Amino acid sequence: MGIQTNGTNGKSWAQTYPELGTGPVPIEPCISPEYHTLERERIFKQVWLNVGRVEEIPKAGDYLVKNIAAGEASVLIVRGQDGTIRAFHNMCSHRGNKVVWDGDGTCRGVFACKFHGWSYNTEGRLIFVPDEDQFFDLDKTAHGLTPVAVDTWEGFIFINLAPQPKETLTEYLGELGEQLRGFPFGRYTTRKTYQTEAKVSWKVAADAFQEGYHVAFIHARSLPSYGPKENPLVHLPWVKLYRNHRRFSVDGNPKPKPTPIQTLVHKLGRSFDTMLSASTDDLPPYLNPGKVPNWSFDINVIFPNFFVDVLDGMYFTYHFWPLAVDRTLWEFRQYFPPATTVEQRFGQEYSKCLFRDALLEDLSTLEETQQALATRAKTHFLLQDNEVCIRHGHKVVEEYVGFYSGGGA
Amino acid sequence: MSQGVLPDQFADLEAFVADWSLAEERARNQKRLSSSMEELRTFYDAIFPRMEAILEYLRQFPLDTMPEEVRRLILLTLSLAEIAPAVEFFGQPGVIDGFESTRFVPGHEPRFSSVAGRRKHHGTWQQ
Numbered sequence: 435m436g437i438q439t440n441g442t443n444g445k446s447w448a449q450t451y452p453e454l455g456t457g458p459v460p461i462e463p464c465i466s467p468e469y470h471t472l473e474r475e476r477i478f479k480q481v482w483l484n485v486g487r488v489e490e491i492p493k494a495g496d497y498l499v500k501n502i503a504a505g506e507a508s509v510l511i512v513r514g515q516d517g518t519i520r521a522f523h524n525m526c527s528h529r530g531n532k533v534v535w536d537g538d539g540t541c542r543g544v545f546a547c548k549f550h551g552w553s554y555n556t557e558g559r560l561i562f563v564p565d566e567d568q569f570f571d572l573d574k575t576a577h578g579l580t581p582v583a584v585d586t587w588e589g590f591i592f593i594n595l596a597p598q599p600k601e602t603l604t605e606y607l608g609e610l611g612e613q614l615r616g617f618p619f620g621r622y623t624t625r626k627t628y629q630t631e632a633k634v635s636w637k638v639a640a641d642a643f644q645e646g647y648h649v650a651f652i653h654a655r656s657l658p659s660y661g662p663k664e665n666p667l668v669h670l671p672w673v674k675l676y677r678n679h680r681r682f683s684v685d686g687n688p689k690p691k692p693t694p695i696q697t698l699v700h701k702l703g704r705s706f707d708t709m710l711s712a713s714t715d716d717l718p719p720y721l722n723p724g725k726v727p728n729w730s731f732d733i734n735v736i737f738p739n740f741f742v743d744v745l746d747g748m749y750f751t752y753h754f755w756p757l758a759v760d761r762t763l764w765e766f767r768q769y770f771p772p773a774t775t776v777e778q779r780f781g782q783e784y785s786k787c788l789f790r791d792a793l794l795e796d797l798s799t800l801e802e803t804q805q806a807l808a809t810r811a812k813t814h815f816l817l818q819d820n821e822v823c824i825r826h827g828h829k830v831v832e833e834y835v836g837f838y839s840g841g842g843a
Numbered sequence: 844m845s846q847g848v849l850p851d852q853f854a855d856l857e858a859f860v861a862d863w864s865l866a867e868e869r870a871r872n873q874k875r876l877s878s879s880m881e882e883l884r885t886f887y888d889a890i891f892p893r894m895e896a897i898l899e900y901l902r903q904f905p906l907d908t909m910p911e912e913v914r915r916l917i918l919l920t921l922s923l924a925e926i927a928p929a930v931e932f933f934g935q936p937g938v939i940d941g942f943e944s945t946r947f948v949p950g951h952e953p954r955f956s957s958v959a960g961r962r963k964h965h966g967t968w969q970q
Contacts, residue, residue, distance in 0.1 A: 627950045630942070655932045655939060693931040695923070698894055776901040776909075776917055783924040786868075790947065791928045797942035 440669050440819055441724070447822035451675055454825045458814030463828065463837065464635040465807050470759035472835045477738050478504035480834070481678075482585070482592040482599070482606045484740040484753065485511060489589065489623055491519065495541045495556060499524055499534050503763075504636075504756040505595045509582050510534050514556040515543060519586065521593045522558045522579035533579070554579050587611055589620050590742075607736065610679045614734060616720045617744055622769040626786050628793075629765045634800040636739060636756040637831065638807070639764060642796055643741060643752060644733070644823040646670060646684050652799065656792040659691045660710065662728050668820070672724025675826045678737035682823055683722060686730030688712040699781045704747040706785035713746050721746060735823065737830055747771070750789075760804055766793060849916050853897065856919060859886055863922040864915040868949050871925040876936050876944065880929075887930045890923050 440447050448456050463469045485500045497512040508524035510533065524532050531549040544561070546553045553562040558579035566572060583594040585603035588611075592603050604611065632639065642648065646668025649660050661668050662685055672683040690711040692700060699705045712728035721744060722729040731745040741752040748770050755763040768786060773779040817825050832838060848857045863886060865871045875883065890897075897920060904913055929936050937944070 628947050629950070630947045632942075632946075656928060658932070693927070694891065695927040695931060698891075702898070773906065776904055776906060777898040779906070780898065780917075780920045780924060783921045784927060787924050788928055790944075791932075791938050791941070794938040794941035794944055794947065797947075798938075798940050800942075 441672055446819045447670070447673055448819055450673070451822060451826070454675075454822065454829060458816055459825060459828050460814055460838075461807050461810075461812065463831065463835070464638050464804075465759065465810070466837075467759045469835065469837050470635075470756065472837055473756065473831065474504050474506065476836070477831065477834045478502065478756070479506070479595045480600070481738060482594045482603050483738075484590050484592050484736065484751075485509065485521075486591050487589050487619070488519065488586060488591060489620070490538065490591075493540065495543055496539075497534065497541060497545075497556075498538045499536065500593075502595070502755065503758075507582075507595050508532055509593055509595075510545070510579070511584065511591060511593065512541070512545075512556050516557075519584060519591060520556070520558060521582040521584035523582060525580065526552050527560060527577040527579070528552045528563075588615060588617065606678075608676055608679070610676055610681055610734060610736065613681070613723060614720050614742070614744070616718065617749070619749065619769070622749060622771050624770045624772045624782070625767050626770075626782075627765065627767045628790065629763065630797070631757065631761065631763050632797065632800050633760055634762050634804040635760055635807075636754040636762040637827065638803055639762045639800050640735075640739065640741070640752075640754045640827065641824045642800060644680075644682075644735065644827065645821045647818065647820055648796075652795045653792055656788065656795055657707075657710065659687050659689075661685060661687055662712065663687075663689075670820045670822070671726040671729075673822055674723070675822075678830050680735045680823050680826055681723070681732060683724055683726045683732050684730050685726055685728040686710050686712040688728050695784060699784045702777050702781040705781050706748070706789050709745040709747050717746060720744070733823075735827070748785075760808070764797075847912055849912050849919075850900065852900070853893065853916055856890060856893065856916075859889065859919060860915050862886075864918040865922060866918060868921075868925070871922050872944055874922070875926050875929055878926075878936055880935060883926050883929055883936060887923065887926060890919060894920070894923070 439445060443450065486498055490498055491513045494513055494515045494517065497510060499508060499510055501508045509521055510524040511519065511521045513519050524534055526533050526547040526549065528550055531547055533545050533547050533554065543556055544553050551564045552560065555561050558581060560574045560577045563572065563574060583599050585592055587603055587607055649657065649668045650666060653660060665685060668684060670682050671685050674681045696707050700708055710730050712730060721732060731743055734742040734744065736742065739754040743750050748768065750768045753765040757763055768789060770782050773782055847854060848860050862874060865874060897916060901917065933939050
């Protein structure tokens with residue numbers, strides 16, 4: 435039985451990306467503690483990681499703290515008095531206490547360690563040491579907070595835990611970063627967030643959001659009229675694989691069947707379910723790059739753990755933060771244009787609740803899958819042509835890790 | 844100014860205020876999950892036919908400052924948004940075979956306040 439054509443170029447995805455092969459993909463990287471140790475060292479301590487958006491720290495002194503287990507680091511990201519965003523290891527130069535304990539806030543220009551009052555300014559300089567005369571040749575200028583590389587792209591703040599990052603953020607994001615430029619991320623400032631900790635590998639979790647094959651099964655109830663009739667099993671109409679990152683589109687139903695509430699919500703503006711339907715609008719160049727008919731949305735996977743999914747009217751992100759080989763902190767954020775009326779907020783609340791319920795369906799399989807993988811009753815995943823993004827993801831991870839080749843990037 | 848629990852023209856919905864005018868998404872979700880389908884349908888059937896009128900009425904109020912009885916009415920509409928998937932899709936209060944929603948922790952929820960003022964990291968970032 436031959437594999438049918440997918441996409442618009444008359445080929446299967448396997449023919450478009452022959453370097454990925456078509457063979458089964460090993461399960462071991464999702465259950466092996468040794469593999470995960472290498473992922474920490476060779477991926478999460480080496481590459482650019484998204485930690486938030488500039489709107490989260492709009493004013494001088496605003497800060498965020500990200501505890502990144504897979505990077506074995508606590509990182510303080512702060513906007514300085516000069517407006518510049520800087521990042522530091524959140525560790526006091528004296529005896530190592532975390533300088534900031536809460537997750538976010540605003541400081542008045544100074545971070546004072548709770549342990550002995552050592553104080554740092556927002557540029558990371560050590561500016562005050564109580565009882566300084568009792569130390570031995572203490573040079574305060576040499577003992578500021580340890581900087582962490584930080585840069586922004588389209589308002590997203592990225593850090594890199596490597597003392598000397600191998601490439602700039604712009605180089606790292608490459609073509610994907612260029613193609614998405616212009617999306618109005620900075621205008622969609624109403625955000626709704628969730629997080630959960632699940633007993634699952636970060637890769638198994640991320641894989642659940644990189645194919646449309648599951649939609650007809652997992653979302654049979656919450657998204658019953660998803661996709662066009664001709665594409666009931668959500669074959670991917672467009673896929674672009676980069677060196678590390680990937681981008682793909684899904685198509686939507688041109689004739690959705692709204693429920694009574696959806697019909698009401700549609701009168702208030704675009705909602706999540708309308709955005710999942712086929713878009714007929716003229717779209718700007720950063721959306722629907724493959725000019726897919728009945729386009730619905732684009733999924734942008736920024737290696738290793740950051741998804742930016744863009745729709746015509748909102749966007750949402752996922753972060754998959756490994757806590758252990760089989761534990762993941764999953765962050766989900768929806769971003770809408772600010773509601774200007776109470777009724778728009780009602781519409782957004784419906785979008786949020788429907789989307790949340792669909793995600794509860796998505797997450798339902800993860801822990802069960804991880805438990806089964808750990809039994810080692812089977813050794814490989816079998817992937818079809820429209821699971822090409824999962825295949826690419828595992829390949830890129832292995833290129834960095836080098837578990838099978840003994841090398842690593 | 845009305846002194847009622849809800850604005851006068853929506854007094855017929857007052858019986859639902861105690862259970863459903865809840866300020867937090869978590870509380871609304873918990874109420875949904877602890878209700879029977881009959882209770883969810885009763886609330887849905889009572890408020891849904893009034894929604895056009897409610898939304899029309901709410902148009903006159905700015906987003907963040909409103910009388911208390913209007914705030915209660917808005918929170919009722921948010922509870923409708925919460926229970927709609929249960930009534931229209933699942934036919935049971937919770938997501939069928941879903942991940943536990945209590946483990947799915949919301950943050951950064953816009954708050955409706957009957958007084959001016961806001962706390963950092965709640966609601967929109969920018970006005």
